[in-house]
Amino acid sequence: xxxxxxxxxxxxxxxxxxxxxxxxxxxxxxxVNYSFQDTFGNNQFFWVGTEWYTDVLSSSRFHDALLxxxxxxxxxxxxxxxxxxxxxxxxxxxxxxxxxxxxxxALPLLIPWNVVGTIWQVxxxxxxxxxxxxxxxxxxxxxxxxxATDAWITIVIMDVWHWTSxxxxxxxxxxxxxxxxxxxxxxxxxxSKWKVFRYIQLPKMQRVLLIAVLLRFMDSFMIYTEPFxxxxxxxxxxxxFLSIDLVKMAIGQFDLGPAAAMSIIxxxxxxxxxxxxxTLMTNFGVDAPEKEVD
Amino acid sequence: MAQITxxxxxxxxxxxPKSDADFALKQIDYVWEDGGAYALLGPSGCGKTTLLxxxxxxxxxxxxxxxxxxxxxTHLSPEQRNIAQVFQFPVIYDTMTVEQNLAxxxxxxxxxxxxxxxxxxxxxxxxxxxxKARRRARGLSADEKQKISLGRxxxxxxxxxxxxxxPLTVIDPHMKWxxxxxxxxxxxxxNHTMIYVTHxxxxxxxxxxKVVVMYEGEVVQIxxxxxxxxxxxxxxxxxxxxxxxxxILPGSVSGNTVNMADHSFSxxxxxxxxxxxxxxxxxxEFIHVADAASAGANGMPLHVKAVENIGxxxxxxxxxxxxxxxxVIQEDANVPAEAFAVIDTARLNVYSNSHLVRGSR
Numbered sequence: 082x083x084x085x086x087x088x089x090x091x092x093x094x095x096x097x098x099x100x101x102x103x104x105x106x107x108x109x110x111x112x113v114n115y116s117f118q119d120t121f122g123n124n125q126f127f128w129v130g131t132e133w134y135t136d137v138l139s140s141s142r143f144h145d146a147l148l149x150x151x152x153x154x155x156x157x158x159x160x161x162x163x164x165x166x167x168x169x170x171x172x173x174x175x176x177x178x179x180x181x182x183x184x185x186x187a188l189p190l191l192i193p194w195n196v197v198g199t200i201w202q203v204x205x206x207x208x209x210x211x212x213x214x215x216x217x218x219x220x221x222x223x224x225x226x227x228x229a230t231d232a233w234i235t236i237v238i239m240d241v242w243h244w245t246s247x248x249x250x251x252x253x254x255x256x257x258x259x260x261x262x263x264x265x266x267x268x269x270x271x272x273s274k275w276k277v278f279r280y281i282q283l284p285k286m287q288r289v290l291l292i293a294v295l296l297r298f299m300d301s302f303m304i305y306t307e308p309f310x311x312x313x314x315x316x317x318x319x320x321x322f323l324s325i326d327l328v329k330m331a332i333g334q335f336d337l338g339p340a341a342a343m344s345i346i347x348x349x350x351x352x353x354x355x356x357x358x359x360t361l362m363t364n365f366g367v368d369a370p371e372k373e374v375d
Numbered sequence: 376m377a378q379i380t381x382x383x384x385x386x387x388x389x390x391x392p393k394s395d396a397d398f399a400l401k402q403i404d405y406v407w408e409d410g411g412a413y414a415l416l417g418p419s420g421c422g423k424t425t426l427l428x429x430x431x432x433x434x435x436x437x438x439x440x441x442x443x444x445x446x447x448x449t450h451l452s453p454e455q456r457n458i459a460q461v462f463q464f465p466v467i468y469d470t471m472t473v474e475q476n477l478a479x480x481x482x483x484x485x486x487x488x489x490x491x492x493x494x495x496x497x498x499x500x501x502x503x504x505x506x507k508a509r510r511r512a513r514g515l516s517a518d519e520k521q522k523i524s525l526g527r528x529x530x531x532x533x534x535x536x537x538x539x540x541x542p543l544t545v546i547d548p549h550m551k552w553x554x555x556x557x558x559x560x561x562x563x564x565x566n567h568t569m570i571y572v573t574h575x576x577x578x579x580x581x582x583x584x585k586v587v588v589m590y591e592g593e594v595v596q597i598x599x600x601x602x603x604x605x606x607x608x609x610x611x612x613x614x615x616x617x618x619x620x621x622x623i624l625p626g627s628v629s630g631n632t633v634n635m636a637d638h639s640f641s642x643x644x645x646x647x648x649x650x651x652x653x654x655x656x657x658x659x660e661f662i663h664v665a666d667a668a669s670a671g672a673n674g675m676p677l678h679v680k681a682v683e684n685i686g687x688x689x690x691x692x693x694x695x696x697x698x699x700x701x702x703v704i705q706e707d708a709n710v711p712a713e714a715f716a717v718i719d720t721a722r723l724n725v726y727s728n729s730h731l732v733r734g735s736r
Binding site: 271 | 431433452453454458459460462463464466468469470471479480483484524527528
């Protein structure tokens, strides 16, 4: 087939390209630009090479924050993914309770980040908060503002409360897509509940789980608002995550160069880890047509 | 293996069925002989899958009982009944290999390891899948997957019955033929009771020793393919089986004289007076198309509308006194300009309210 060659199609791409350029590419390149320069204000910049990168990568401040991020994302994934699967499994598949459950599940997702932070900040206060006060009455010494463990627990619970629903909804969509015949065949084959989960439900949920893991990883790795509202990064530096540190550096101290270098590193880490997750999960249980498995 | 008895079985999906129309499956009493190959044939929504799911235990009937030999299994689960079922869409365990898929039902039942190994390799041999034993099942083609789901049933020697729910729906046409032949061979080899649900008459007639035709929740006829062809007990069977279906014309019968389309014929048998709507059924295969000279007394003037050549035969579509009549003629036969439809009166059937009425000789 002969197709007349012309480049008119580029005009269709142009509007999107324009939008993406303004919203992502140009800002990103500006940040790249900053990360190789230093400034003393007055719009005067001079070239420093990779100095900021070396600085950031060798600073213990960055290492600590990165470690906190990794730990936080690890905890979040370890709780939200199994919990989300478990809730999705126990939700009804048909009947009038389906919409009720779905709406209940969707509710936390409708609440903005900073509101969630404020809700929990008030909720956890020992003097006026329901949770904080109740715990205090029970004799539990709970204070997220002074105790690092309490602060962590609160932020984790907050995130689990806010975002497990997303995992639930994704898993649920994967579960309802499984044809009834699979369950019937499993019954006929005498499979136990666990085997039904292991060999039917889990493999069929693989795709949505991949999305859930990626979304929850990216979001939790970028966590900012909740600790910012609740603890402001404290007590001490115990909840100072990369994002909080970054804002402190860029806006608090106006260290544009190091902050820019840090953003680029931060961005690359997320990109790398997402790629790792994606590769691991898409290759799990899949093999090339001729490959044999034991 | 077992003989399956349906005892006053009926099912409704409504909690409180009132009228007959509320029943997806109207009352049926039938005994499926041990080792028989049966087909459940009928159009979509006639209740055949309902009946199959009741036999397999996936569905609890509203009324009546299911017996395997003499044991009442109505309330037993599918695995307790020890049956196998092959579904419309191949059900395989994606993450397992072909081997593991076949071993799954055995392992779940606690069969010993070396026994599992032996039976699985036998089954791989039978299904012609030995070279793919260690491949993941998800990468296979639809017909191979369907073989695996069949194999998961056959691998248990002692299954009481194997049920098929339109198993060839997603299979490519050339593989359909092959798989059906293989099924037939497996039936001869293992002699399992097999019940095969389909809406395709060719599949039903080639697979089964006995065909159960269902229509609107009711079993309208159970018989061999020959019986279904020669003596359909219900006008639906006549119409549904055969290509083209039986010609059904309004008419009347008195004694040994039949009236249809303003013509009357005398028969070699005698009918009692019939109440209800009387219809005459005659298969297109038993109508000859002749010219005026050779038509004889049984010829009716045929207004030919179309002639379709379908290979070995031609189908003549026409009408007699305003009633549509199809006839099948030889490929090399010609349709005369002034055509007559000549009926083989020995092969003509009489229906009262859609049900067959037999005459006496």
